[in-house]
Amino acid sequence: MSSAVSNVSPRPATRREWWGLAVLVLPTLLLALDMTVLHLAAPHLSADLQPSSTELLWILDIYGFMIAGFLITMGTLGDRIGRRRLLLAGAFAFGVASVLAAMSTSASMLIVTRALLGIAGATLMPSTLSLIRNMFHVERERTVAITVWMTGFIVGSAIGPLVGGALLQFFPWGAVFLLGVPVMLVLLIAGPLLLPEFRDEAAGALDLPSALQCVTMMLTVIFGIKSIARDGVSLLAGGAIALGVVIGVLFVRRQRCLAQPMFDLALFANRGFSASVTAMLLTILALSGTWLMIFQYLQGVLGLSPLEAGIVMLPPALMQVAASMWVPRLARRFPPAQLVSAGLLLALPGFVAMMLVGGPASVWLLVGGALLMGVGVMPMMILGTDLVVGAAPPTKTGAAAATSETASELGMALGIAIIGSVGAAVYRRQMLDTLPAELPPMLAAAAVDTLGGALGAVQQLPPPLAEALLNAARNAFSEALHVNAVIGAVIMVATAVIAAVFLRRSPVAVDGQAGRQH
Structure with missing residues (x-):
């Protein structure tokens, strides 16, 4: 059925809506957890499947590309067939694809199964956001609901390293993909009981x-x-x-x-909408290109176990959770342009800390830098999402939610692909300059390609040569992290300027009164 929302007297949410929100947080938590544990598992799957550097990047980012590519399609499909129906179908497909990914026996198979996970994941995020928009009609309640929804993402990032580290301590890397199965089972059982169905009755056929x-x-x-x-x-x-x-x-x-376009370009006529989408994309692009390398650095360069790496990164994740809960309160006192740009500038010293990483004491620089970066992006992520979804009419929330998530997922995918590729190129160049000449050709090729390949080669060499190769690989990866941090810092400053200039007249509703720009 189509939901009719009154513009005169919005209906407050009932207990069922709030329990439904708890169900909607599950896929958000899972997708965040899935991305975190995969970064943690990267060194292990590299040693097992021996992917090339290009294959490893595809394993990491094909998921984000397929989500970004299909989000708009899935958002509009949900408007047509029903958002709850699409959410449950996607949950089932995600569970099946998770099992297939865990059973992968080659880099190519893992790339394909990760692509399938991305397509299934594309059904989840726009469905959850659009359901929130239609379940919570009072703007203050919707802001709180979106904050809780975003906090689920942060909690997933927080527990991901610990859960993934514990799994990798005792089980093969494929076990990290099985985390999605019980989460999706809960969603499939609770979803029909707690979530209402919404669709746009005027929507045409899928394009x-x-x-x-x-x-x-x-x-x-x-x-x-x-x-x-x-x-x-x-x-x-x-x-x-x-x-x-x-x-x-x-x-x-x-x-x-088209009379009924799949991607409603008219939404971008709202300056708050378009500026928020752009700023979200750039923020996550800057963050993900550096974040990609942190867990690899902790394990490959500093020699921590997966569990130790997860424990080390727990404080930044917990601080992100705390920051996300404070954003709505701060939004009552400060305009979004000031709050968002100040947060992005707070993240800047975090990138500077990454530029200074080097040596055993680097773990504290990594933790402090990750903390500042994670806390600094919270205002952008929470207020930006609220602006994007709140700017759309109720019948177009699927498309608006899809646009918001497309910006997030595309930013993450582009960060891994573009900035990650730059980092890989820096690593290879440094390795070619410092590689021990006595290294066998096959091992040399593996060491130059990825850090995981270098660590695998170290185990097959006599101690003096192994030590020389290990030092070369660690120094090369550190240099790659420094370059990625510089790129991220430049993008973050530019995004702070965009937010300060273009969000000045785009207040977020946090007290029950609409504050949209028209």
Whole structure:
């Protein structure tokens, strides 16, 4: 059934809606946990499956690319077939794909199963956000609900290292994917009991050509960027990027011509909406390119076990949870432009700390830097999401939620792909300059490709040569982390300026009164 929302007297949420919110937090927690534990498991799956550097990056970021590529499609599909129905179907598919990922026997198989996880994951996030928008009609309650929803993401990030570290201490790396199975079972059981169904009765048929254009555009551009980062400029890479740009232009033109577009470009006429989407994308892009390397650094360079790495990173995650709960209170006192830009500038010293990492004492720089970065992005993530979803009419919340999540997931995927590829290129260049000459060719190739390959080669060498290779790999990876941190810092400063300038007249409703820009 379609939900009718009164603009005169919004209906307060009942106990059922708040219990339903608890159910909606589950997939959010899972997706955050899934990303965290995979970064933690990267050294282990590298040693087992022996992927190339390109394959390892695809394993890490194909999930985000497929989510970003399919989010808009799934958001509009939910408007048409029902958001609860799409959420439950996606939960079932995610559970199945998680089992397949855990059983992967090669890098190629893991890439494929991660892609399937991404497609299934694309059904979850826009469904949860759009259901929240339709379950909580009072703006103050919706702000609280979105804060709780975002806190689920942060809690997933907090417990991910501990849970993943404990699993990796006693089980193979595939066990980290099985975490999604019990979570999805709970969602499948509780969802039909607590969640209402919402759909847009006026929505037309799903636009498959637009969906295909959207996915193809993103994957071709990213393929070209990754190819340039690894092998330099080439005809293949340039052609892929050009093809993606052309498809993107055709996609935009098609949306403007359709009476019921898959991607509603009219939403971007709202300055708060468009500025929030842009700032969210850039914030996560800057963060993820550096965050990708932290757990690898803790294990590969500093020699911590997975469990020790998880414990070390627990304080920053807990501080993020605390910061997320304070954002709505601060939003009552400060305009969003000031709060968001101040938070992003607070994250800047965190990137500086990453630039200074080096030596055994670096663990404290990593913890302090991660804490500042994580706390600093909280105002952007919570207020930005509220602005995006609150700017849309109730019948278009699926598309608005999908746009918000597309910005987040695309920012994460681009951060891993682009900044991660730059870091991989720096690592390879440094290794080629410092690699011990006595190294066998096969082991040399593995060591130059990834840090995991270097650590695997170390175990097959006599002590003097192993020590020389280990030092070279650690120094090269440290240099890669420094470069990624510089790039992230520049992007973060630019995002703070964008937020300060373009969100000045976009107040967030935190006290029950609408404060939207028209």
